[in-house]
Amino acid sequence: MITYRRANAFDPDFHHLIVDLDKELWSRYPDIQQNFAPFNRVDESFRVILAYDKNSPIGCGCFRPMNEERTIEIKRMYVKLTHRNQGIGKTILYGLEQWANEEDFLISKLETGINQPEAIAAYEKSGYTWIPNFPPYVEVKESICMMKVL
8 A cells, every 4th residue: 555644855765755856867968967956955845745655665756836926836756666656656746746735835846858758748637837947047058848737
């Protein structure tokens, strides 16, 4: 049975999963991934949701408040390959959106990459639409930015 829990950015299970996420991103974007490291740093403002299968961490996602009023950015979405296509990422995303609603945020934005068609499709199915790239992704041709009104 898959279970979910809220956590903070310093949770060791979250850090374990984002190490795996970064490895996958390096394989998809070997020539540019080093440019994204500054954008992926987490801090105490990040709200995290973790997914578990029999107490083993298998997925994560988080959001952070943006400088824009009542807007969040979804970050660090990841589900282990062995658990994909089971709705886990969608459940994490929905949980993050609900949490943001509880904190009176109205808009959710995110960035994904051109080499992640499955992520693009999942976000579109969840109601996200493409928008012009927002900072710091404005000049990054491999980035796709999306938005959803919560």
